[in-house]
Amino acid sequence: MNEIGLLVGVAEITIAFAGFASLASVFARRAGQDDARVDVGRLMNMLAASLDATGLALLPIVPLLYGIKDQWVWSSSALIGLIAISSQVPGTVRRAREMRQYNGFNNGRSYLNYALLCIALVALICSATCVAPAVSFAIYYTGLAALMGVSGSQFFSVIESLSRSPRGHD
Numbered sequence: 001m002n003e004i005g006l007l008v009g010v011a012e013i014t015i016a017f018a019g020f021a022s023l024a025s026v027f028a029r030r031a032g033q034d035d036a037r038v039d040v041g042r043l044m045n046m047l048a049a050s051l052d053a054t055g056l057a058l059l060p061i062v063p064l065l066y067g068i069k070d071q072w073v074w075s076s077s078a079l080i081g082l083i084a085i086s087s088q089v090p091g092t093v094r095r096a097r098e099m100r101q102y103n104g105f106n107n108g109r110s111y112l113n114y115a116l117l118c119i120a121l122v123a124l125i126c127s128a129t130c131v132a133p134a135v136s137f138a139i140y141y142t143g144l145a146a147l148m149g150v151s152g153s154q155f156f157s158v159i160e161s162l163s164r165s166p167r168g169h170d
Helices: 003-027 036-058 061-065 070-099 107-128 133-163
Strands: none
Touching: 003 036, 003 061, 003 133, 036 070, 036 133, 061 070, 070 107, 070 133, 107 133
């Protein structure tokens, strides 16, 4: 399997989400039906998940190019990813808590995002601790895919809000 090609593809997708978040923030000031604070929180969470996934996709490439042992590449990359994601979790949780009180917050999607985040964290912990060395890339990629799921879910929420007319302007 061409791990580098797959990782570069993931990085391209996730950086596109991050770019969209930056552009959408200009339009989200009041274009969507949902409360602007909810849309801004979604954009911030999408940007965080996208940049984390981009970093996790690009981080292992250099050591792989130097021929460093796969198990070390995936475990060290996962550890760095865990540190980065863990430092952002408090802000993500705070934003979600604040967003709950405003029009447009979706509890179901929030629970989905938390579940995907938990999958990502568990996969990265398993990768960092070399639980199954024979499938270390698959475990690492599972965490990466779960983060992409969070980013995609947030992306969909923002698009959904922006595609509806604000109340009273139908």
